[in-house]
Amino acid sequence: DQQVKQNSPSLSVQEGRISILNCDYTNSMFDYFLWYKKYPAEGPTFLISISSIKDKNEDGRFTVFLNKSAKHLSLHIVPSQPGDSAVYFCAAPLNRDDKIIFGKGTRLHILP
Amino acid sequence: DGGITQSPKYLFRKEGQNVTLSCEQNLNHDAMYWYRQDPGQGLRLIYYSQIVNDFQKGDIAEGYSVSREKKESFPLTVTSAQKNPTAFYLCATRTDPRYGYTFGSGTRLTVV
Numbered sequence: 001d002q003q004v005k006q007n008s009p010s011l012s013v014q015e016g017r018i019s020i021l022n023c024d025y026t027n028s029m030f031d032y033f034l035w036y037k038k039y040p041a042e043g044p045t046f047l048i049s050i051s052s053i054k055d056k057n058e059d060g061r062f063t064v065f066l067n068k069s070a071k072h073l074s075l076h077i078v079p080s081q082p083g084d085s086a087v088y089f090c091a092a093p094l095n096r097d098d099k100i101i102f103g104k105g106t107r108l109h110i111l112p
Numbered sequence: 113d114g115g116i117t118q119s120p121k122y123l124f125r126k127e128g129q130n131v132t133l134s135c136e137q138n139l140n141h142d143a144m145y146w147y148r149q150d151p152g153q154g155l156r157l158i159y160y161s162q163i164v165n166d167f168q169k170g171d172i173a174e175g176y177s178v179s180r181e182k183k184e185s186f187p188l189t190v191t192s193a194q195k196n197p198t199a200f201y202l203c204a205t206r207t208d209p210r211y212g213y214t215f216g217s218g219t220r221l222t223v224v
Contacts, residue, residue, distance in 0.1 A: 009152065034212045043116075043202050043215030044155070051210070089154065091212060099145065099170065100212050104154035 003027045006090050006103035014111050019077040021106050023090030026071065030092040034100070035064060035075050038087045047088070048075070077108075085110045115139065118203050118216035125190070125197070125223050133188045133219045135203030143206035144186040145213065148172065148199045155202065161186055190221060198223045 005024045013019045023033070031052050036044035050057040050064045050073065057064050063076045077084055090103040116137045125131045137144065146158040157170030161180040175194025180186055190197045200220050204213035 006154075032210055032212075036212070041200070041218065041220065043118075043204075043217050044213075045215070046211050046213075049210050049212070093212065099157055099160055102147075102155040104152065 002103075004090055004092055004101045004103040006106050008106050009104070010107040010109065012109040012111055013080050015082060016079045019075075019080045019084065019108055019110070021075040021077075021088050021090075021108065023073050023075075023103055024071055025073070025092060027092070027094075027101075028068075028071065029095075031095075032093055033064070033066065033073050034091045034093075035062075036089040036091060036102075038089065038105070044089060080108075080110050082110050082112070084108060116203055116205060116214060116216035118201075118219050120219060121217070123219055123221045125221065127223055128192045130189055130191050131197075131221065133190065133201055133203075133221070135186045135188065135216060136184055137186075137203075137205050138184060139205055139207075139214065140183070141205035141207065141214075142183070144180070145204045145206070146170070146176075146178065146186070146188045147202045147204065149202060149218075150199050158188065158201075197221055 034049045035047040037047045038044040048059050048062050066073045087105045087107045089105045091100050093100050119134045143162045145160040147155040156172050159178040161167035177189045202218045203216040
């Protein structure tokens with residue numbers, strides 16, 4: 001059972017425009033949601049998180065929105081830059097001291 | 113400089129051979145994890161350990177074994193029983209729930 005779902009395997013966006021990556025979840029008990037960025041042959045790096053009691057968190061060009069009623073979150077990148085081309089994983093800790101559940105990832109291509 | 117060291121970066125193994133992937137951390141984190149990444153599959157949990165001398169199976173533990181004799185080290189052995197061992201393997205430690213994991217740079221294992 002996939003508790004965290006990223007239904008778009010890939011996304012292409014023009015440089016300078018907004019990139020929107022989507023994520024759906026089924027477990028209403030998640031306390032936090034996390035986004036990771038991964039380049040080929042490297043480990044993922046933490047990008048931004050949001051608490052389940054918030055509906056928005058912003059950090060520079062990155063904003064994450066959480067819609068709890070729809071069990072949906074999205075990552076917005078504005079403006080998109082070439083270095084943003086990577087795979088983005090949505091994730092959620094199962095509980096405070098346990099494992100983290102990852103989505104399958106979305107590959108973002110920023111076009112010149 | 114604190115971090116996670118995975119070695120080697122690239123590893124080639126003949127079919128039928130066991131191989132051990134190294135993961136060392138100097139972050140003083142209790143919890144350590146092994147994930148496997150395959151194209152289109154996201155990150156799948158193999159094993160995790162929350163304290164020394166204790167570990168639990170993840171979602172795809174078959175064909176793998178681990179040990180946790182020291183806090184700093186969590187080696188993963190890929191045995192000959194693992195049917196599809198070619199993959200990118202990631203080791204991680206757990207930090208604050210808001211930030212999730214810190215990942216190593218990964219080991220690419222190829223069975224030849």
